Each structure stands twice: as structure tokens, then as C-alpha cells.
Amino acid sequence: xxxxxxxxxxxxxxxxxxxxxASTYSLHAKDVAxxxxxxxxxADFVHAVLDADRTIYTNxxxxxxxxxGIVSAAEHWEHENALPLPAQFLQHSGKLVAESGRGIxxxxxxxxxxxxxxxxxxxxxxxxxxSFSQTPDRPFxxxxxxxxxxxxxxxxxxxxxxxxxxxxxxxxxxSPKRDFALNDVMGGMTITIPLD
Numbered sequence: 001x002x003x004x005x006x007x008x009x010x011x012x013x014x015x016x017x018x019x020x021x022a023s024t025y026s027l028h029a030k031d032v033a034x035x036x037x038x039x040x041x042x043a044d045f046v047h048a049v050l051d052a053d054r055t056i057y058t059n060x061x062x063x064x065x066x067x068x069g070i071v072s073a074a075e076h077w078e079h080e081n082a083l084p085l086p087a088q089f090l091q092h093s094g095k096l097v098a099e100s101g102r103g104i105x106x107x108x109x110x111x112x113x114x115x116x117x118x119x120x121x122x123x124x125x126x127x128x129x130x131s132f133s134q135t136p137d138r139p140f141x142x143x144x145x146x147x148x149x150x151x152x153x154x155x156x157x158x159x160x161x162x163x164x165x166x167x168x169x170x171x172x173x174x175s176p177k178r179d180f181a182l183n184d185v186m187g188g189m190t191i192t193i194p195l196d
Contacts, residue, residue: 039152110187
């Protein structure tokens, strides 16, 4: 019986010590933890995920399925029983995110858009796309205002990561530029995050 009481007291003592340490850490963490994550970091995180997802979709789904003759990717995929093109994959997921009401948006833009909806919508976007001829490996960032709200916007260069990207843009009848090569900067990926 004495052994059981000693064991119970020891466990109770360890539990009390653990709770004391946890509450001390919690109080200390509140004092030193930043108020939030910087919007530049959030944009970098989002971009990393989007870039990885589209690269995997392009290389492991579209390119593999086309190489094996299983299914191809096509601009009018809904009507042709095909896969969405990689750019369409990103645009459609961006539309779903925008419709979720969380305030974050992303889309592809270009100085040579096939469709006008993919042209730069702001001066910041235009400047970013123009800057990529000099510094394609650095995002272009700034604050934009829409109505009463402010948003952080980061634009990352968007390169032709596969032959399918090059082929589509160089052969599309509405394309204003038809001399893209693999790894060329074709435009940008803009990520817009609410600041409130």
C-alpha cells in the first residue's frame, strides 16, 4: 500500500512539475512570439506549394499520361475528355480559392496573354512582369488597395517548365508571342493576401 501511495505521489509531483513547466513556457512563448507571420513569408509559403503542385501535375500527370498515349491535355478539356493544361489547373484552383471567401487570391499573368483576363490588372503587376527580364529569381512585392481594403501582393516569375507550355503558347492562334523556349519567363504568378 505504501508503495502505491509513493508511486501516486511521485506521479502527482511529476504531473504538477510538467504543468508548471508548460504554463511557464506558454507565458514565455506569448511574450516572445511574433504577432503573426510576415506577408512576404506567407506569400513565399503559398508560392512554394503552388509551384510544387503545378510541377508535379505537369510532369507526373500531364506529361506521363500523354507520353503513354492514355489521355492528353487540351485547352477545351471539358468538352474533349482531356486533362486541363497546367496553366488551367492553376487558374481553376485559384478560382476555387477566391470563391472560398478567405481573401487570398492567385492567378497567372503575362505581358503576352493569350486571353486578356491574364493581362496585368494593376501597375504593380505590370512593373513586376517588366522587372523579370532583369531579376527573374526575385519576387516583386507591394501593397495594393481595393475599395477600403489593403492587400499584400507578391508576383513571382513564371517559367516554361515543360515542352507543353512552349508548344501551347507558340502555336495558339491568339498568342501575341510565338518564340518561347523551355525555361523562358512567360509571365508571372501573382499572390494577393489581405492585410486585415
